[in-house]
Amino acid sequence: MSEADGIVYSDVKFTRTKRNTRGTTSSEAEPTYSEVRILKTHPSTELPGSQQHPVSNGGSKVTPERVVIVVLSALLAAAVIALGFTSLDNMHTKQSFQTLRDELEAVKRNLTERHCEVKSYNTVQQTSPQPPVVKENDPCLKCERGWEQDGRQCYYFSIDLLTWSESRDKCRQKGGDLVQIDSRDEQTFLELKVREKMKNDGDMFWIGLTDSEKEGTWLWVNGSPLNERLTFWSASGPDNWAVYNPDGEDCVMMGKKAGAPDLKCWFDEFCKYTRRSICEKPAETGHFTLQCV
Structure with missing residues (x-):
């Protein structure tokens, strides 16, 4: 559209009064013309009530759904990483669990032995007129004088030289029997003690194992059979050597x-x-009258 299209011309007539030289005002009017230029504006083509929307610049929109997906993906990745570390820790824990349990049992045994204190009979008689009730798992257990304790068992290492049967009778008189070895730990304890007490290689000790009832069938003194997976025979035994004794060798001794x-x-x-x-x-x-502390 040209500039002329937007302009409208209009004539406006003004009247100016005319003075004469005598100071009076004349009634004649002298018309004066003035040009008024009016800019014609075009009405808006937009409908009433319509709103103008910004033009999109072509960029991608960030919607709430996309934000949720990104957050969930990050959390899933973190969970996978954490699971991997946890599995690795569990593997190392299983490898050391058995060792820790064995060490704990050793510590418990030491603490149990230190936990009990022997007090005199008269002192306890004043504080407890009734004899204490011994429970099955009571840790306050001791051995009488002359016996040596290992865990819940007491052992007496005799200095008397007797036959196997005579030795068993002596043990019974003392309220026990010839020793029955039920574990590797017990064998270890006994071997170390026997080494301390032996005077020479022939100074050995009878134990409660024999095959006198049936050759080759080894039984403990309580009648239970020997566990073949838990034996501690020397390299030469058992051989039932009968050169000097036709009856053979039917009783077991230990010592080295x-x-x-x-x-x-x-x-x-x-x-x-x-x-x-x-x-x-x-x-x-x-x-013996014991008191736990």
Whole structure:
């Protein structure tokens, strides 16, 4: 559209009064013309009530749905990483669990032995007129004088030289029996003690194992059979050597003075030979009167 299209001309007539030289005003009017230019504006083509929307610049829109997806993806990745670290920790934990449990059992045994304190009979008689009730798992258990304790068992290492049968009778008189070995730990304890007490290689100790009822069938003194997976025979035993004794070797002794401890120190022997012996009985409170602290 040209500039002329937007302009409208209009004539406006003004009247100016005319003075004469005498100072009076004449009634004649002198017309004056003036040009007025009016800019013609075009009405808006937009409909009433319509709103003008900004033109999109072509960029992508960030919607709430996309934000949620991004957050969930990040959380899932973090969870996968955490699971990987947890699995690795569990693997290391399983490898060391058995070792820790064994160490705990050793600590518990030491603490149990230190937990009990022997007090005099008169002192306890004043504080507790009734004898204490001994529970099955009571940790306050001790051995009488002359016996040596390992856990819940008491052992007596005799200095008397007797036959196997005589040794068993002596053990019974003391309230026990010839020792029955039920674990590797017990064998370790006994072997170390026997080494301390032996005077020479022949100074051995009877234990409660024999095959006198049936050759080759080894039984403990309580009648239970020997566990073949838990034996500690020496390299030469059992051989039932019958050169000097036709009856053979039906009783078992233990002991090894020389060499490093290797637990394999059982020997079958003629039951009529005289040896020292090991008696065994459970630890108990009995008349020893114990107090737990």
